[in-house]
Amino acid sequence: xxxxxxxxxxxxxxxxxxxxxxxxxxxxxxxxxxxxxxxxxxxxxxxxxxxxxxxxxxxxxxxxxxxxxxxxxxxxxxxxxxxxxxxxxxxxxxxxxxxxxxxxxxxxxxxxxxxxxxxxxxxxxxxxxxxxxxxxxxxxxxxxxxxxxxxxxxxxxxxxxxxxxxxx
Amino acid sequence: xxxxxxxxxxxxxxxxxxxxxxxxxxxxxxxxxxxxxxxxxxxxxxxxxxxxxxxxxxxxxxxxxxxxxxxxxxxxxxxxxxxxxxxxxxxxxxxxxxxxxxxxxxxxxxxxxxxxxxxxxxxxxxxxxxxxxxxxxxx
Numbered sequence: 581x582x583x584x585x586x587x588x589x590x591x592x593x594x595x596x597x598x599x600x601x602x603x604x605x606x607x608x609x610x611x612x613x614x615x616x617x618x619x620x621x622x623x624x625x626x627x628x629x630x631x632x633x634x635x636x637x638x639x640x641x642x643x644x645x646x647x648x649x650x651x652x653x654x655x656x657x658x659x660x661x662x663x664x665x666x667x668x669x670x671x672x673x674x675x676x677x678x679x680x681x682x683x684x685x686x687x688x689x690x691x692x693x694x695x696x697x698x699x700x701x702x703x704x705x706x707x708x709x710x711x712x713x714x715x716x717x718x719x720x721x722x723x724x725x726x727x728x729x730x731x732x733x734x735x736x737x738x739x740x741x742x743x744x745x746x747x748x
Numbered sequence: 749x750x751x752x753x754x755x756x757x758x759x760x761x762x763x764x765x766x767x768x769x770x771x772x773x774x775x776x777x778x779x780x781x782x783x784x785x786x787x788x789x790x791x792x793x794x795x796x797x798x799x800x801x802x803x804x805x806x807x808x809x810x811x812x813x814x815x816x817x818x819x820x821x822x823x824x825x826x827x828x829x830x831x832x833x834x835x836x837x838x839x840x841x842x843x844x845x846x847x848x849x850x851x852x853x854x855x856x857x858x859x860x861x862x863x864x865x866x867x868x869x870x871x872x873x874x875x876x877x878x879x880x881x882x883x884x885x886x887x
Contacts, residue, residue: 654755654822662815665766672774686766693759700752703827706835713842720849727856731863738867 630698641692650700657696661689751825758818765814769807776800 596606616625632640641660642653668682749757778800781788 650827651822651825655819658815658818658822661762662811665770665811668770669773672770690759690763694756697752697756697759700825700827703832703835704750704752706832706839707826710835710838710842713839713846717842717846717849720846720853724849724853724856727853727860731856731860734863734867 630695630701632695636691638691638695639688640695641689642696648696648699650696653696654693657689657693661686661693664689751821755818755821755825758814758821762811762814762818765807765811769804769811772807773804776803
């Protein structure tokens with residue numbers, strides 16, 4: 581069994597020989613990539629946005645619009661899913677050769693469900709951010725109170741020491 | 749696990765139950781009599797384990813339970829009304845408040861450090877005087 585050694589380090593390490601003495605003598609790292617790039621023969625993009633259902637070629641079952649009522653749509657999609665499963669069972673009993681369309685509709689409902697859930701993620705991210713900010717504000721207020729209290733205590737101790745010294 | 753992941757898991761569970769149900773029933777169903785010309789199909793020997801007639805009931809109760817669980821999870825979603833703009837506005841407010849508190853914290857911190865230095869100075873003077881047995885300064 582043959583084992584291979586690790587590949588050698590990239591040859592431009594020699595350019596950084598005097599980095600400690602003079603940081604400007606060595607080249608800068610390459611700037612971050614923007615837009616699309618090719619990695620191992622596949623195309624990737626730097627902006628990760630959820631593609632809408634139409635772009636994936638799936639019919640959109642829930643109502644479009646600026647503000648979607650997620651709970652209502654999720655519940656109605658769930659009911660529609662159950663209905664489709666029942667229809668599939670019925671059609672398998674009576675006309676078993678026409679199952680394909682029902683199966684396709686069931687898969688469309690599933691794709692809609694998952695797309696809705698994925699579009700909830702940005703909302704969740706913002707809610708998490710709000711929560712973190714509130715926690716941080718609370719901690720800072722607590723710290724301000726603590727510092728004020730300690731300063732008062734120190735000041736009173738000093739006054740006390742002063743009166744004791746004056747009394748002598 | 750956070751609730752959206754739970755919802756996604758529940759959707760996948762419903763999908764699994766659905767195709768398990770349909771697949772099992774389709775695989776195990778006894779032959780059906782279609783035309784009156786042919787005799788009744790021979791009765792199959794009883795299956796080992798659960799009787800075949802109970803399986804649709806069991807599986808459909810499983811499906812309905814999973815669907816109810818999904819509805820319960822949807823009801824537990826903590827979505828505040830208002831959507832994206834309301835959230836962004838709240839984030840801006842919280843950031844402003846955070847900055848103000850941060851400034852005050854910074855001020856308090858600097859004042860406290862100044863006082864600490866003063867106290868340390870006084871202490872070093874007092875200890876020097878103690879060492880040299882002079883009368884302590886009154887300041």
